[in-house]
Amino acid sequence: MKCVQHAVGLTVLAMLFVVSCRKNDATAVPDPTGADANIFSRVEHMYHIKDSLSGRTWDFVYNKYQDPEAIITNVVTDGNPNQYFLYDWQKRMVQYIRMFEFENGFETFREFVYDPIKRNRIIRDTGYSFGRIVNGRPVEYTQKLLRRYWYDSLDRVIQERWNLLEPQYPDSMTFTYQYDQRGNLIRNGVEYDDKVNIHRASRVFMFLDRDYSVNNPFRSRAYTQKGMPKHMETGLHNERYFLDLDLDDANITYPSDGPPVPLP
Template sequence: MLKHPKFTQCILTCALFSLLFVSSCIKHPDAGPGLHNVKLSKFYAEHWYDGKPMYADSFNVTYNSKGDPIKVRGKFISTGYPQILISYDNQGRVKAILHAYDNGFYETANKYIYQPNSNVVIDSIFHFGAFNTSTLEILSTLGGDQLENRLTFDNQQRIVKIVQTPYLYTNDGSMIKTISYNNAGNANKISTTITSNLQGNSSKDEFPVYDNKVNFHRLHPVWQLIDWDYSKNNPFTATNYNNLGLPTEINFSYPAPTLSGEGLFRLPFEYMKLSYQ
């Protein structure tokens, strides 16, 4: 039976988009000339309170044989300062990101589900529970109802919309973020709408200001996903950069200027010194 040519074209277009989207999830972003094999190897960080350092630690980043980060671990692991554990599926896509302790319990856990033939990824968030230390499978949650972030990506595999239900800080309603990118490849307008019976409805627009250096999130897709940061440049001016244009010393007020509204890597730090290899 002959199919209508427009129907055939539609099927081919959808299949091609699906292939491109899935492939992009396993392909490293182009960070720039001379940066293809550069990795974040470690960093020193401080959390300040009332003008004084309250917590300081040094973190090492561990990679698997494919060059994907699987662990970000400090010397001191405690409530509010967990290690980060990352797992991948058989297509190399991020499967789960856990901010966890050493005893098989996590502080927060993000589980990612990739929708077939779609540019939408479901990010389910769990608070306080147990996990399998070998597979990082989430075994339980003690924090009540889970949250869901519905992440929509554009054809350059950048997040352009986030729908969070319920809203994290009131556990009701929803939050919608819409991200627009300029010709420089930076998120130049972020519109946030919050619907909440407890807090009331609100909306705001943000217009981040960027440096002209390399955004270190571009060194690996997992850094981009954790902070929802797909911009080419940094939404801050670092104190120091290396000869490749990567920030090596950052000093800012918490929360850091990230789309998540939290610190870099979802950790509460105001000062960081980063090293690369």
């Protein structure tokens, strides 16, 4: 399958994603949707320990169904806003908003539409960039983007298509995602560990990053008893690997770890 790219107006957006353009092989791998059942696998707190970002933190808030409701940082900036997740009565994510702290400003505002047959599959979303929220709706935004999604038999997104909804820039881009025999996303220059991928703490995390990998593309200094990484040092090939957070060197805590304090 080829990766078709028409880059005018979408080049900057495309830099947020790592794309693999190889033949897809939906081989039998562990079910990637069952990893979030255990409360002790929830990501609870992240603490950056490197250079100018030292001391930056992210706290994860969950609802009673153990789905993420918010990720709150102690330093809100461009590229590092707070994140909010909204759900419908069927416990499906319907909005994902990355917000600043002034005048209801947002970095991105996304709304999701589900397949009427396979009701837990998101088939498209509309995203708005850099605007404000008024009466619950995005206004004064700079860009509007439509994304469509296709899945394999394991409910992993294997293709998405972007269309910029602006008459003067009728551009589109198509991305494909392939997995190896171990169930890991094929990415150049990456070596996986043999533990539990951090995205598998939530179906929401897997979808947003289009990464349903079984293992982590980095080696943690320590892991929980459940095999979740307690440290993330991502390096060049994994920059902003998790939920677009700037986590090139950060510690991670989970509910079973006790208070959210830096690891030694």
